[in-house]
Amino acid sequence: MDVKTATRVLDVFNLFAEQQKPLLYSEIASAMGIPLSSCHGLLKTMVAKGYLYELGKKSGYYPTQKLLHVASVICRRDPLVTALEPVLLTVRDSTRETAILAKLADRQVVYLSVVESTQTIRYSHQPGGFKSLHATSSGKALVSVLDPKGRRALLDSYTDWTPITPNTLPSRERFEQDVAAGVARRWQRSVGENVEDVMSLAFGFRVHEQSFAIVVAGPVARMQKHEEEIARIFPAIRQQLADVLAPTRIDFDTGDPE
Known part of the structure; x- marks a missing residue:
């Protein structure tokens, strides 16, 4: 074929x-x-x-x-998504917003698993969907955990900084500044940069030298109201990830500038 x-x-x-x-x-x-x-x-x-x-x-x-x-059989044996399902459920239940597992796929973000909020008004997306690297908290989180050489190579090859909304960061310089600010606070933020009425928070981690991110997404007004509360649960989520992924090679927040 x-x-x-x-x-x-x-x-x-x-x-x-x-x-x-x-x-x-x-x-x-x-x-x-x-x-x-x-x-x-x-x-x-x-x-x-x-x-x-x-x-x-x-x-x-x-x-x-x-x-x-066939899809059900395959999904039941997905080693990473299956292992991290309890983590996503914890994120969803703790924040009451949609929880997402994202991965770096070439120069895009791909959603591997989505556990939707149970609230009537919520962020909704299909697993397998792609998002722009420069307009999402997931993209920033995934870039943040690359080593300096890998980050530089990725951004050197990333040329489409086209604004998706009026809030999209318009240049590599602005993007890198925002990522650096996120590294300092240990989580990344996107406010209406990909979808105007959606806000998301995310942090990155690595498994087998691959970049992944946990994302919390919801309506802007609700997310802004609870931003600090959501961010406060991230250390516990990191610990849960570490416990789940203890047998694997995992390194959190390796995007800190050297």
């Missing part, structure tokens, strides 16, 4: 997730912008592998439960 075909398979699943209804192959081809013949062959292969079924010639296709089964 080449890269284009692999991408198309994922696009098919994402399309069904968006539409949430059976789709004709002509509708799938149109939505994905690919030739009918290519789409037909792709869908037939997915049917043959058990991931799609055809409701009828004029009724379209829909995913089977196989994808759910």
